[in-house]
Amino acid sequence: MAFLPGSPYLNVFENFRPYFVKEVRLRGEPMILAVDDVIPYWREAFAPLGDVRSFSARRLRAEDLRDVDALVVRSVTRVGPELLEGTRVRFVGTASVGMDNLDEAYLAARGIPYSNAAGCNSNAVAEYVTAALLVVARRRGWELPGKQLGIIGAGHVGSAVEAKARALGIGVILCDPPLADATGSRRYRPFDEVLAADVLTLHVPLARAGPYPTWHMFGHSVFERLTERQFLVNASRGAVVDGAALEAALASQRIAGAVLDVWEGEPRIRFELLDRVDLGTSHIAGYSFDGKVRCTQMIVEALSRHFGLGTAWSTEHLFPPPKQLEVPPGASGREAVETAVSAAYDIVRDDANLRALRDLPPEPAAAGFDRLRNEYPLRPEFRHYSVSVDPRSVDLAATLTGLGFRVAAG
Structure with missing residues (x-):
């Protein structure tokens, strides 16, 4: 309950x-x-x-x-x-x-x-964040193992994101004031400390009041403290981020960029903000089968x-047998991981589908946003894919396993 x-x-x-x-x-x-x-x-x-x-x-x-x-x-x-x-x-x-x-x-x-249904889609959101980070890293020339990921909200979703980030070799720092107060653990760091991370990803509930309010947690005052090297991911609730403040921060290059799956005012989103983010999707991060x-x-x-x-x-009969994925011969470890993840989940397609609504009048665009959510083709999670890996590629096998894939000797 x-x-x-x-x-x-x-x-x-x-x-x-x-x-x-x-x-x-x-x-x-x-x-x-x-x-x-x-x-x-x-x-x-x-x-x-x-x-x-x-x-x-x-x-x-x-x-x-x-x-x-x-x-x-x-x-x-x-x-x-x-x-x-x-x-x-x-x-x-x-x-x-x-x-x-x-x-x-x-x-x-x-x-x-x-x-x-707390926790039901935590792995799906973590896979979404994984796919987003890999696409952004490729486009921007990042080396993910050299980055630090600040996870704000370390519950079901945040913990799943942490596991996949560590599988990719990304450093992780956690912020969760309710858990910090409940456990006294130093594992959960203060908000001000986490704000120094290269990438900030938000996985908190939306709360307007109470001891831990999150409404507009990221507003003008927070963005003014960030730098042009930092990046934001929001796959929690739209109003956790002040959309106007984020748009201004991106326009002024106060921060490097952003990935948004959630938006203030859904389904009537600001396409001017979509124009400025690296990836934008229609609140489907948790929409795995x-x-x-x-x-x-x-x-x-x-x-x-x-x-x-x-x-x-009983749901066992609903799931298909694992699908085999092939890694291109001679691919580097990074290329192999990118190939497997993009084959399992094409986040770029979801971004393109949302941008296709850009030039519609407001009401048809809002209806289109709802349609993208309501008619979304639910994606199987990584565990439904088996990747053939050379037995000598121990590190690659460990990374893919850590992300949730099945690994078979190839």
Whole structure:
């Protein structure tokens, strides 16, 4: 569930759980679930739990939920009083890592439990960052082993990014104030110290208030402290970065460049900012096949636990056998890694697809952004690829294995 152990709300929800389950069963009807129709395998996954009604996220209204018991949304759907007042919704699942789309205070006050899918797409985002760094390094002539990567947010995603960065030989420095306070570990360094890293990559939730606010964490004051050698990657939430401040920093060459997967005001993004970044994509960093399946599976499990249904969804049959990748004969270790990663995930294509919307009027461009997300061809993660490597290339095999590929003697 969304609440930490010891939360005063947790016991309240546990006490009311039997009532919610009994209420559904006493009606003598299947439980009614409303599920976003873009969630992968929604029909197969949720049908065993009850009567499933699909909806389009941008068109969902309160009147659609009057007799619904459980609501399953994506991050694009705001869930609060405007959507739930007058409904009988007793559980909300968001098929996303973050929960900034949920009015948590309202849900707690109404006694409505909620769950997200924290960590479901952490490896997918880490693979996205890997692909981005390799493309930027090739274009800019960087030697990645000579760079230091500052990871801000060292949870599920940040930890996965750290592992892949180390596999590439990149130095890593971590910043995570909540984890630093909770653990007292010196592994997590102060924000000011991490700001000196060559590349800064953001993997934090969006929080406007509280002890660790992240809204506009990177604004004018932070960009003024950076230098022209530094680079920014944001694959967390758009508003963690002040878009206008970033655009100004790039225009003035205050920083070297940026990669953005997330944008303020989605789906109505500023194409002037896209024009200035090295790579820009349509909020699809976490859109791997594996991550989306796991995301759906986690919400099924949470919903089933809450209502005491004991239902599980098996996913093994969904995954294809490994695909063989060949490294060009005589390729250097760097070239071999670039070849394998680009074959598994072509981030340049995703960048081109977003830029193709550049000259459209605002509303068609916004619709195009949504379409790129909603109709995205989910990519298999690196573990679904096997790379043939000369047995003598021990370092290359170790790098590819560290990135998640299967390695076979070639």
